[in-house]
Amino acid sequence: MLTSASTRPPATGRSILRTPNVAPLLAGTLVGRLPSSMAPLGLLLAARADHASTALGAILAALYALAGAVGQPLLGRAVDRTSLAVVAPAAAAVSGAAFTALTVVDFAAQPLVVAVLAAVAGLATPPLEAGLRAMWTRLVDPRDHHRVFALDSASQELVFVAGPLLATAMCQLASAHGALAACAVTTVAGTAAVAVRRPARVRSAARPVHWLGPLRSRGLLVLLTAALFFGVTLGSFPVLALGVADRHHEGWLAGLLPAALSLGSLIGGTAWARLRQPWPTGKALLAVGVGYACAFVALLMPEPPWLAVTASILPGLFLAPWLACAFLTCDALAPSGTATEAAAWLISVIGLGQAAGAAAAGQLSAFGHTTTAAVPLLGAALAAATLGAGRRRLSLT
Known part of the structure; x- marks a missing residue:
């Protein structure tokens, strides 16, 4: 006897991953996205290996990130x-070729060529993340949308943990340029794994699209503003961690605090995916946003290292749920035929917020720990305030 949709027990994370195409698409996307966390470190390591300045490496990393923020909405519209x-395969070919060229160019002797190649690699980053999040609502039962988005958001922490480790390992086992070669390989391999799946081959129905695309939705503009402030918290956190490490003269804290934030995100995302009857997505986003802001308060106080690590887990608990709710809300607000571009805008805006947060925290770090710690707190508070002020546009009432 078949079970009706209304009486079917809620899916678990394991059963969602057994849904046709879900696990292969998620795995392929994670592999294809590894360069987003490998390339910045790989560019810095390659610049140092070629006896170029650290400043050049930092500029290249920034160019790569900013070009990616520009390219994602454009590629999303094309999808x-x-x-x-x-x-995605065409973009992967261009990005992979740029990474390959970077492995044979002398960074110190040809800085302009390297800058162009880094920008091309970022601009042509395949829109795998946005494309996947636009597909989830077609692949998974509506009752389980919050679960699959939560699993997706939590699993992306693997990218930010594995990427730098892989880049460092390639540098140690092969060469600094080997990390950039790995970026080319993972870009092409991950994209190919996604492109061969049937859901990725579904062509969008031809329809006229307004030149503004999803940006004509006022609710989406509210969400993107909140996402910009949310990105500030992510970009400023590594600077905060470095300051804590310097204050305690414990270099390992610079890596452990971001790892603790990622651990909290994994825990929070897993817990969010297990909820049976969550609030409506918009209200959940506001509630999670308020919790995320409150969790940063503990980091304002000077504390011993072990307490700083523990305090870093707290905002992480709300990180993956924030992203899951944000992308669900984004999908609901996107005008018909613009889901991928809308998700790409959300990704790009968060990235821009990260760049702004890193810059702001870096400038304020000279004024002490409390001032630096105030940057992610302020970013999270402004994100929550934006969601609260725009709740009608987001259908939060």
Whole structure:
């Protein structure tokens, strides 16, 4: 006897991963996204290996990130008008070729060439993350949308943990340029794994699209503003961690605090995916946003190292749920035919917020720990305030 949708027990994370195409698409996307966390470190290591300045390496990393923020909405629009299987492989070929060229260019002797290649690699980053999040609502039962988005958001922490480790390992086992070669390989391999799946080959129905695309949705603009402030918290956190490490003269804290934040995100995302009856997505986003802001208060106080690590877990508990709710809300607010571009805008805006947060925290770090710690707290508070002020646009009432 078949079980009706209304009486079917809620899915678990394991059963969602057994849904056709879900696990292969998620795995392929994670592999294809590794360069986003490998390339910045790889560019810094390659610059140092070629006896170029650290400043050049930092500029290249920033160029890569900013070019990616520009390219994702453009590629997302192309996906909405064709399919992910058409756009992503072409982008991967260009990005992979740029990474390959970076492995044979002398960074110190040809800084302009290297800068162009880094920008091209970022600009052509395949829109795998946005494409996947636009597909989830087609692949998973509506009752389980919050679960699959939570699993997706939690699993992305693996990218930010594994990417730098892989880049460092390639540098140690091969060469600094080997990390950039690995970026080329993972970009192409991950994209290919996604492009061969049937959902990625589904072509979008041809329809006229307003030139503003999803940006004509006022609710989405509210969400993007909140996401910009949310990105500030992510970008400023490593600077805060470095300051804590310097204050305690314990270098290992610079890596452990971000790792603790990621651990909290894994825990929070897993717990969010287990909820049976969450609030409506908009209200949940506001509630999670308030919790995320409150969790940063503990980091304002000077504390011993073990307490700083523990305090770093707290905002992480709300990190993956924030992203899961944000992308669900984004999908609901996106005008018809613009889901991928809308998700790409959300990703890009968070990235821009990260750049701003890192810059702001870096400038304020000279004024002490409390001032530096206030940057992520202020970013999270402004994100929550934006969501609260725009709740009607987001259908939060």
